[in-house]
Structure formats: structure tokens, C-alpha cells
Amino acid sequence: MDFNHYNNDGFYDEMFAHDGKPRPACKALFERLQSLSEGDLVRYQQSAERALYNMGITFRVYKDNESVDQIFPFDIIPRILGDREWRRVEKGLIQRITALNLFLQDIYNEKKILKDRIIPKDVVYSAASYRPECEGLTPLHGIWCHITGTDLVRDGSGNLCVLEDNLRCPSGASYVLENRRVMMNTFPKLFSDLRVKPVSDYAGKLLDMLQYVAPESSYTPTVVVLTPGIYNSAYFEHSFMAQQMGVELVEGRDLVVFDGYVHMRTTTGFQRVDVIYRRIDDDFIDPLTFRSDSILGVPGLFQVYKEGRVTLANAIGNGVADDKVVYAYVEKMIRYYLDEDPILPNVPTYLCWQPGDRSHVLENLDQLVVKAANESGGYGMLVGPHATQAEREAFRARIVANPRNYIAQPTLELSRVPVICGDHLEGRHVDLRPYILYGRDIYVLPGGLTRVALKKGSLVVNSSQGGGSKDTWVVMDSGTSDGTQPAETPHA
Amino acid sequence: MLSRVADAIYWMNRYMERAENTSRFIGVTLNLMLEQQDNQFNQWGSLVQVTGDYDLFVKRHGNDTSMEKVVDFLTFDLTYPSSIYSCVRAARENARSIRESISSPMWEYINRLYIKVSEQARHGTPAVLDAQSFFTDVLLAGSLFNGITDNTMSHNEAWNFSLLGRMLERADKTSRMLDVKYFILLPSLQDVGTPYDELQWIALLSSASAYEMYRKRYGRIDPRNIVGFLVLDPGFPRTMLHSVTQAEISLHQISGTPLGTYSNLAEQRLGQLRSELAFSSADDIISRGLHEFIDSFQNKVNDVDEAIFKTFFELRPMPSGE
Numbered sequence: 001m002d003f004n005h006y007n008n009d010g011f012y013d014e015m016f017a018h019d020g021k022p023r024p025a026c027k028a029l030f031e032r033l034q035s036l037s038e039g040d041l042v043r044y045q046q047s048a049e050r051a052l053y054n055m056g057i058t059f060r061v062y063k064d065n066e067s068v069d070q071i072f073p074f075d076i077i078p079r080i081l082g083d084r085e086w087r088r089v090e091k092g093l094i095q096r097i098t099a100l101n102l103f104l105q106d107i108y109n110e111k112k113i114l115k116d117r118i119i120p121k122d123v124v125y126s127a128a129s130y131r132p133e134c135e136g137l138t139p140l141h142g143i144w145c146h147i148t149g150t151d152l153v154r155d156g157s158g159n160l161c162v163l164e165d166n167l168r169c170p171s172g173a174s175y176v177l178e179n180r181r182v183m184m185n186t187f188p189k190l191f192s193d194l195r196v197k198p199v200s201d202y203a204g205k206l207l208d209m210l211q212y213v214a215p216e217s218s219y220t221p222t223v224v225v226l227t228p229g230i231y232n233s234a235y236f237e238h239s240f241m242a243q244q245m246g247v248e249l250v251e252g253r254d255l256v257v258f259d260g261y262v263h264m265r266t267t268t269g270f271q272r273v274d275v276i277y278r279r280i281d282d283d284f285i286d287p288l289t290f291r292s293d294s295i296l297g298v299p300g301l302f303q304v305y306k307e308g309r310v311t312l313a314n315a316i317g318n319g320v321a322d323d324k325v326v327y328a329y330v331e332k333m334i335r336y337y338l339d340e341d342p343i344l345p346n347v348p349t350y351l352c353w354q355p356g357d358r359s360h361v362l363e364n365l366d367q368l369v370v371k372a373a374n375e376s377g378g379y380g381m382l383v384g385p386h387a388t389q390a391e392r393e394a395f396r397a398r399i400v401a402n403p404r405n406y407i408a409q410p411t412l413e414l415s416r417v418p419v420i421c422g423d424h425l426e427g428r429h430v431d432l433r434p435y436i437l438y439g440r441d442i443y444v445l446p447g448g449l450t451r452v453a454l455k456k457g458s459l460v461v462n463s464s465q466g467g468g469s470k471d472t473w474v475v476m477d478s479g480t481s482d483g484t485q486p487a488e489t490p491h492a
Numbered sequence: 493m494l495s496r497v498a499d500a501i502y503w504m505n506r507y508m509e510r511a512e513n514t515s516r517f518i519g520v521t522l523n524l525m526l527e528q529q530d531n532q533f534n535q536w537g538s539l540v541q542v543t544g545d546y547d548l549f550v551k552r553h554g555n556d557t558s559m560e561k562v563v564d565f566l567t568f569d570l571t572y573p574s575s576i577y578s579c580v581r582a583a584r585e586n587a588r589s590i591r592e593s594i595s596s597p598m599w600e601y602i603n604r605l606y607i608k609v610s611e612q613a614r615h616g617t618p619a620v621l622d623a624q625s626f627f628t629d630v631l632l633a634g635s636l637f638n639g640i641t642d643n644t645m646s647h648n649e650a651w652n653f654s655l656l657g658r659m660l661e662r663a664d665k666t667s668r669m670l671d672v673k674y675f676i677l678l679p680s681l682q683d684v685g686t687p688y689d690e691l692q693w694i695a696l697l698s699s700a701s702a703y704e705m706y707r708k709r710y711g712r713i714d715p716r717n718i719v720g721f722l723v724l725d726p727g728f729p730r731t732m733l734h735s736v737t738q739a740e741i742s743l744h745q746i747s748g749t750p751l752g753t754y755s756n757l758a759e760q761r762l763g764q765l766r767s768e769l770a771f772s773s774a775d776d777i778i779s780r781g782l783h784e785f786i787d788s789f790q791n792k793v794n795d796v797d798e799a800i801f802k803t804f805f806e807l808r809p810m811p812s813g814e
Contacts, residue, residue: 053607054604056600056603230588240591242592243593248493248592250494266495267494267804
């Protein structure tokens with residue numbers, strides 16, 4: 001594979017430094033790729049795609065009245081992180097989750113941070129995802145953010161910043177595990193030479209954490225995964241995680257509340273459930289407390305939860321910390337609760353409810369990214385420089401009508417990685433979503449999911465918007481192998 | 493285990509077994525057609541009768557029971573819920589909803605089978621000779637899937653629900669095939685021994701993969717022995733008695749109730765059905781009338797299925813007044 005025509009185009013490239021030389025941690029990968037012919041690489045790519053297809057790691061699309069299963073686009077060239085940088089990311093994430101967890105406990109209980117006027121009261125209470133029902137509630141062990149999938153991006157100079165915290169139901173960890181399985185078949189030799197940090201123990205860590213947060217510790221708690229069902233786009237992940245942990249995957253209709261506990265309906269009668277790893281949003285989880293039209297949830301669940309007789313992971317009410325206006329205050333939270341400087345910075349954020357910020361945003365719509373405060377998944381978003389005049393005007397009207405609901409950020413020059421485009425390589429923009437588990441201690445899955453915007457020039461990496469994924473390798477910075485590269489063939 | 497999961501496992505296996513049987517029936521009929529000297533008799537119409545869905549076929553295709561129409565109906569017609577494609581799709585949908593309860597190799601195998609059948613469906617019905625290999629593949633897929641199930645999954649409650657579904661489906665299908673074919677051959681009973689009839693009887697045995705094993709047991713082709721074999725042989729894995737006996741063993745493994753006793757409606761009904769078969773003889777059955785016998789057998793299999801649903805799968809309301 002010839003890299004002569006590969007160009008950084010002035011962006012920070014994950015594989016190549018500005019002088020065009022491979023970064024130290026990427027040297028072995030670079031040499032391996034160079035030793036392959038274009039045909040080999042395309043063949044490896046196709047065999048990886050076929051493996052994912054046969055494994056049924058697919059989602060369903062409907063066209064011409066026919067449903068077709070498609071795999072999530074996957075690119076076999078891994079994204080590599082050196083371990084020195086990774087250790088800093090890990091520390092930064094642990095610091096951030098610790099502070100966010102303290103924040104959630106605080107605002108639903110003592111509200112010190114509001115009383116000390118570090119964050120304006122109105123900002124918290126006006127967040128659409130703030131749940132007054134959780135006032136006075138302390139989840140078991142005081143843990144709110146059991147599973148987090150933080151989105152990190154690089155700014156133009158290559159510094160990793162936090163773009164979103166995702167403390168509700170972050171998805172994607174299953175793709176990390178399955179992508180890795182495919183990659184180990186695709187590049188077995190390279191893999192063992194580089195001693196890539198393993199990810200396969202994630203399900204075990206997840207189960208340990210879920211058992212740790214169970215209401216009582218005198219017996220082995222019953223853990224289940226709660227899914228909206230097979231039509232949910234993340235269904236594969238729900239079933240994969242349940243399978244890997246060896247626990248039941250339940251739907252709302254499998255669960256019933258009586259005698260103050262949650263039970264599941266089994267072939268031999270009712271069985272008590274202690275911990276629910278729920279992949280249903282707050283709004284739909286209990287029609288008696290939240291949206292009464294929900295048919296996915298479990299009537300009466302919230303009451304049992306409130307009385308401490310079942311654990312929900314993640315906790316209800318976390319969404320308030322995902323609100324994009326509240327996000328802007330996370331650095332302040334870290335200083336306030338931990339008395340530390342943030343290790344991972346936020347992306348600079350303009351808050352449209354503040355008049356000064358608002359006029360700056362309205363004057364610079366063609367340069368900024370505007371986001372709705374309570375949306376995720378790449379929805380409700382304006383990428384100013386790529387938008388039409390009409391789209392910008394539509395957002396202007398929305399901001400003026402409801403300033404609380406909008407924030408703006410500079411258009412980041414997200415870093416790029418090489419991806420296979422036909423018979424050659426081109427740079428595409430990526431982010432990084434590491435996964436963090438908060439139980440007895442805080443564990444960060446090495447690497448995480450690299451999401452890549454496959455459309456040329458696009459900055460939107462979400463799978464719902466044409467994004468794909470890559471395996472992420474955390475390797476020693478020296479990135480050495482012995483330099484000899486015997487031919488290897490994928491096992492697939 | 494969850495009632496919903498038990499239900500899905502049971503049906504996943506019934507659908508896989510159904511697809512396998514339909515492939516076998518079509519494969520055998522294709523063979524028969526190639527061997528048949530003249531077109532004195534249309535095999536394809538009787539094949540539709542075996543399914544019990546003749547009316548549905550007539551609604552779609554009228555009385556045109558040509559090979560093309562029948563094979564397409566039984567194989568690829570997604571509006572017909574028991575076509576091979578429909579069955580494999582339903583089996584996969586069930587598997588998809590319980591991926592966490594079955595083993596990964598089971599899921600991957602069923603997924604690959606679905607991909608294969610749906611790709612074939614897009615290309616349309618293959619020509620007769622190519623069709624042979626397609627139907628052989630689907631037929632083998634059933635056994636491969638059962639083998640993967642046996643070898644990669646604990647022989648626990650879920651596994652017993654698999655076997656229960658598979659065996660009840662098999663008992664039903666063997667009985668249907670016997671019923672229809674016997675009925676067709678009956679008028680010419682006195683002519684048994686003509687080469688053509690012999691082929692027909694062999695085809696009937698092959699429809700249950702039973703031809704070779706029948707020869708070992710009885711040697712000569714004889715209608716009374718064939719009935720005896722397909723209904724009552726305890727050792728051959730596709731006979732009605734064997735299937736029902738295996739189903740009963742699994743049902744008792746699930747509840748832990750000793751064989752010979754019962755603790756729920758499903759066990760009671762299945763126990764009655766098994767004893768009735770086990771203590772019959774081929775002569776009894778033929779003198780009572782084979783068709784009546786099989787008709788009543790099929791109704792009882794349906795009753796067992798209904799009792800299994802009520803006992804294990806139905807979503808019970810929460811206990812009231814507690």
C-alpha cells in the first residue's frame with residue numbers, strides 16, 4: 001500500500017506527524033500497511049465486513065418496501081493511541097466522572113454548588129432532563145454514573161477535549177469488543193507484536209460493577225439488562241452485553257412490580273430482580289411516574305427504586321448533567337468539588353441564554369457549531385460553515401425564540417485518520433468514545449470506540465448520520481516491533 | 493428462565509424443523525419426478541396437501557400445481573408463513589430476540605442460513621438440478637443446527653425447550669406425510685409390487701430419511717410394515733413414537749416430574765398421547781383407519797402445544813391480593 005499520495009491537508013493526523021512521518025506509536029502499523037498490496041488490504045477489508053455480516057452485527061434499513069440488514073461501516077485500519085497520552089486521558093476521565101457524580105448527588109440533595117453560586121440555579125432547573133422526582137434520592141453507594149461513554153475530540157493543535165459526557169445510556173461498547181475480535185483475525189501478528197491493551201474483560205468488569213451496586217450483599221444478586229426490544233437500533237448491543245455477562249435480557253413486559261420488589265416472569269413463576277442495567281430512557285421507564293403513554297417500561301419501577309429495593313444503572317436523573325448548558329460548567333465542578341485543575345478541557349462554549357454570548361453567536365453563525373441543549377446523536381445541530389443561508393436563518397429564529405435551549409462552539413478541526421477509499425487511503429475526521437465504569441473503583445476501558453465520519457470533509461461521526469467505526473489500539477509509545485514482517489493472512 | 497425466552501426457543505426450533513422437513517419433501521419429490529417414466533400422476537399437488545395449506549395455495553395459484561408454482565410457494569413465498577424462507581426468517585427473528593440465551597455459534601449459523609436463503613430468494617427458483625443442491629443444503633442445515641445446539645449449549649431448561657419444539661414439529665410432519673401419501677397409494681393397494689408404486693413407497697420413506705433403516709428392519713417394501721415403522725418404531729429418530737417419546741422426556745426434564753406421572757396439563761396430554769401410540773400395533777391402526785388415526789393424532793399434538801403455551805409461556809398476571 002502506497003502512502004505517497006496520502007496528504008494531511010493541514011489537519012492533525014492520528015497516524016502521521018506534520019512532517020509526513022508516522023508517529024512513533026504508529027510506526028509498526030505503517031510498515032505493515034506498506035508491505036501489503038492494495039489488493040490485500042481491500043481483501044482484508046472485505047473479509048472483515050463479511051465476518052461482521054455473518055456474525056449478525058447489523059442494523060436494519062428500509063428501502064423500496066424491503067428491509068435489508070446492513071453492517072455498521074467499519075474500517076480495518078486501527079486508530080492508535082500511545083500509552084503516555086492514554087494514561088493522561090484515563091486520569092482526566094476518572095477526575096471528570098468523580099466530579100460529575102458528586103454534582104448529581106449534590107443537586108438532587110444538598111445543592112451546595114447552587115447555594116455557593118458556582119452554577120446558576122436556573123440553569124439546572126430549566127434543563128429538560130432535570131428530574132424533580134429524584135429530589136432527596138441517594139442511589140446505593142452514592143453512585144449515579146455507573147456507565148459513561150465520554151466523547152473526546154482533538155482541537156486544531158491536537159489537544160484532546162471533552163465534547164459530551166453521555167451519562168444516560170451511552171452505546172457502542174459492544175462494537176469495541178466485536179471490532180476487536182475481527183481485528184485480531186485480520187492482523188494477528190501485528191497484534192501480538194504491539195501488545196495492544198486488551199478489551200475483552202469489559203463484560204466481566206461490567207458484571208462486577210453491577211453486582212457491587214446491588215441492594216443487598218448477602219447473596220448473589222440477580223442482574224438483568226432491560227431493552228426496548230428487537231426494533232431498537234442498539235438491540236444488538238443489549239443482547240450482546242447480556243450474553244457476555246451471562247444474565248437475562250428482559251423487556252418491560254417481562255418485569256412486574258409487586259410486594260415492593262421487581263420480579264421477572266419465568267417458566268417456573270416469578271423471580272426477584274436486584275439490578276437493572278437499563279437501556280430505556282428515563283422518560284419511558286415507568287409509565288406511572290414518567291410518560292404515561294410508554295409501553296416499554298415497567299409500571300411501579302420508580303417507587304421500588306426510590307425505596308432502594310432495586311438498582312438502576314444508570315441512575316434516573318443523570319440527563320441534567322448531559323444538558324449542553326450544564327456541560328459548560330463541568331470545569332468549574334471539578335475545581336469546586338475536587339479542588340483540582342481539570343486534566344481534560346472542555347470545548348469552549350457560548351451560552352445563548354447569556355446576552356453577551358448570544359449576540360456573539362448570532363453574529364458568527366457562519367463559523368460556529370450550534371447545538372440544541374437536550375439533543376444527542378448528532379440531531380438538532382447546525383454546522384455553520386457547511387450550512388446554507390436558509391439553515392442558518394432557521395437556527396437564528398430558534399435561538400432568539402428559546403435562547404436557553406442553544407449553545408454554540410467553534411467549528412473544531414477534528415483530527416483525521418487514514419481510511420480505505422476504494423483502492424487508496426484518504427483522511428477522515430474522527431472522535432473517540434472511551435467507556436468508564438464506576439463501581440467499587442473507576443475503570444476505564446483502554447481505547448474505546450473511534451467513530452469516523454466517512455463522508456469526505458464531514459465532521460459528524462454519529463452512526464445515525466453516516467458514521468462508521470474503527471478499532472482503537474492503546475500501544476507502547478516506542479511502538480516497536482522487531483522490524484521483520486512475515487506474511488500474515490486473515491483467519492476469517 | 494424467562495417465559496418469553498422459552499417461547500422463542502421453542503418456536504425457533506419448530507421453525508427450523510419445519511424448514512428442514514419441507515426441504516426434504518421437495519428434494520424427494522424432485523427425485524421422484526426424475527425417475528418417473530410418464531407423467532401419469534402429479535406429485536406436486538399432493539406435496540401441497542401435506543402442508544395442510546392447500547386452500548391457501550389455490551387462492552394464490554388456482555389449480556396450477558406445476559412444479560414451478562409449488563416449489564416457489566413452498567420455498568420462497570414470504571406471504572405463506574410455512575414456506576422455507578418464512579420459516580428460516582421466523583427462526584432467525586426468534587433467535588435474534590434471544591441471542592443472549594443461545595450460544596454465539598447457534599446464532600451465527602442461523603444468521604448465515606438466513607442470508608443464504610434470502611440471497612437464493614432474490615435470484616428466484618433455481619432450475620431443477622441446481623435446486624437439488626439448494627434443498628440438500630437446507631436439509632443438512634437442520635441437522636447442523638441441531639448438532640451445534642447439542643454441542644455448544646448446556647443441556648439445561650432452554651435446551652429441553654428446543655428439543656420439545658423440534659420433536660413435536662417432527663411428529664406432526666411425519667404423520668402428515670404418511671397420511672397424504674398413504675391416501676394416494678391406497679386405491680392401488682392390490683397392485684403393490686409394480687415398480688412405480690415401489691418408487692412411491694420408497695419416496696414416502698425417504699421423506700422421513702427412513703428408507704435405508706426401514707430396509708434393515710423389514711427388508712421388503714410392505715405398506716403394513718411401512719406404517720408400523722413410521723408410526724411405531726421406537727429407535728428411528730423421525731418416527732411418530734420416537735418424536736413423542738423424546739418430547740415427553742424433555743418436558744419432564746423441565747418440570748422435574750418423574751416420567752409416568754404428571755404435574756401439569758402439558759405433561760398429562762403428552763403422556764396420554766405417548767401411551768396410546770406405544771401400546772398400539774400397525775394392524776390396530778390400519779383396521780381403525782390410518783387417516784382417522786393420524787387425524788386424531790394431529791389434533792392431540794395441537795392440544796399438547798396449546799397446553800405448553802398455557803403452562804409455560806403465557807404471561808401470567810401479577811399475583812393478586814398479595
